[in-house]
Amino acid sequence: MSVSQITSSGKVLKSKRNSMTRPQSTVDDIYSNLRGDFENENITPAFKIRLHSLFRQIEKEFELLYQENQTLQEKIDILNEKIESQTFDKQNYDSVDFDNNVSKALAKKVSSSSSQKLKTAYKLKAQTSKIVSSFKAPHLTCNVVKEYAGHKDGVWEVSVSRTGQPIIGTASADHSACIWSIDNARCLLQYNGHNGSVNSVRFHPQKDLVLTASGDSTAHIWQAVVSWDLPKGHSSEEELEGSEECDESKSDTKIATLRTPVCELVGHSGPISSADWLAGADYVITASWDRTGMLHDIESHTTITTLTGHDLEITHAATHPSQKLAVTSSRDTTFRLWDFRETVQSVSVFQGHSESVTSAVFAKEDKVVSGSDDRTVKVWDLRNMRSPLATIRTDSAINRLSVSSTGVIAIPHDNRQVRLFDLTGQRLARLPRSSRQAGHGHNRMVACTAWADEPSNNINLFTCGFDRKVLGWSVQSVKDKEKEKDI
Structure with missing residues (x-):
């Protein structure tokens, strides 16, 4: 970015x-x-x-x-x-x-x-x-199914619930995070506990908890118990600020708001760009513009260790879904792998980009995929970090990318494009970007993409950007699309 x-x-x-x-x-x-x-x-x-x-x-x-x-x-x-x-x-x-x-x-x-x-x-x-x-x-067909509108400023990140509920979370520069119903695009709960831009949002893997990171130098854990009927967003009615309109254009759409976190994580001296749950969800890792990461104990609300080594601001953090591994990306053109499986964490440095690394995420078969402002995406093997397995060259800077469980990379760009590639570097498709094409894409920078492992209402990919929109896409292989027509 x-x-x-x-x-x-x-x-x-x-x-x-x-x-x-x-x-x-x-x-x-x-x-x-x-x-x-x-x-x-x-x-x-x-x-x-x-x-x-x-x-x-x-x-x-x-x-x-x-x-x-x-x-x-x-x-x-x-x-x-x-x-x-x-x-x-x-x-x-x-x-x-x-x-x-x-x-x-x-x-x-x-x-x-x-x-x-x-x-x-x-x-x-x-x-x-x-x-x-x-x-x-193209090997894939891509169509917009839903639009989730209501934020008053750009949307930094979109995340899909890991508990199986058909909900997504969004983090916005308007100082709020929202929980949305995937199927009807209704905003179910709005969190207003931060005093700065909300830069990251991640769901707890088992519980109704959400982790958000903010420009106010704090990370919050808050309870996302949503009601599908009444505007209730928390077990304590006293903590609800009352109903507010999520979208000014829809006067009949009321949502519940919440301001009180279950836990507040502090310690950074600069804005926190990203935070994620470590495997097991007993610990949280935060990445900040103060050039450090931190490992926090959720139960004691304390900082276990400070992760040092990056020379410039850390732009992103992501964790492995099943192992106690994490990667942090930085403007120093590197990303680092942190191993917490032993009592003393070990670190590996991946060098290969020429500009700021905007994101790095884990993929299947012990791979990591990194994106950079140098307009490239690289696929790495954790067992051999000397050189990438594949390099994808594009015409615009890369923002927060994501990889599906089947190995499809969704790459968001500054130029409003979202492109899909496989882990070998082969191009699969490009999402429609303007109203002149089939469907309607973003008209501002696309900041983030997120895959849903279990599609709801045929939606399996989400994108967000600085046009204040979040879009839900149906991405299918051409063969699967033909089978549906035959049925």
């Missing part, structure tokens, strides 16, 4: 980024910064009002320019897709003649060519076949 700072207010300061990223500074922020400089001057209230009005006009102009930029980008994407389609048809046609010609040429020159020349010719043919195979039609 190449984020330079996640402030306690939820605002994001980014380093140089492509033109599709919306400016995060608001008129109120600019005015409040200038206001301090004007305090010592004799400026009339009328002049201040005029100044604020001018800033409002400037913001509107920026918004219009941004919308025009989006429209032009969509036209460019449509043209690129046409070119890609034409290239695919041409490559398929030419590849037949090319392969035949190569075979004939090899047959004629076998007697006179050296062994080295033969190897070179076969290598050329193999490379050409690989290029042609990359233009094959």
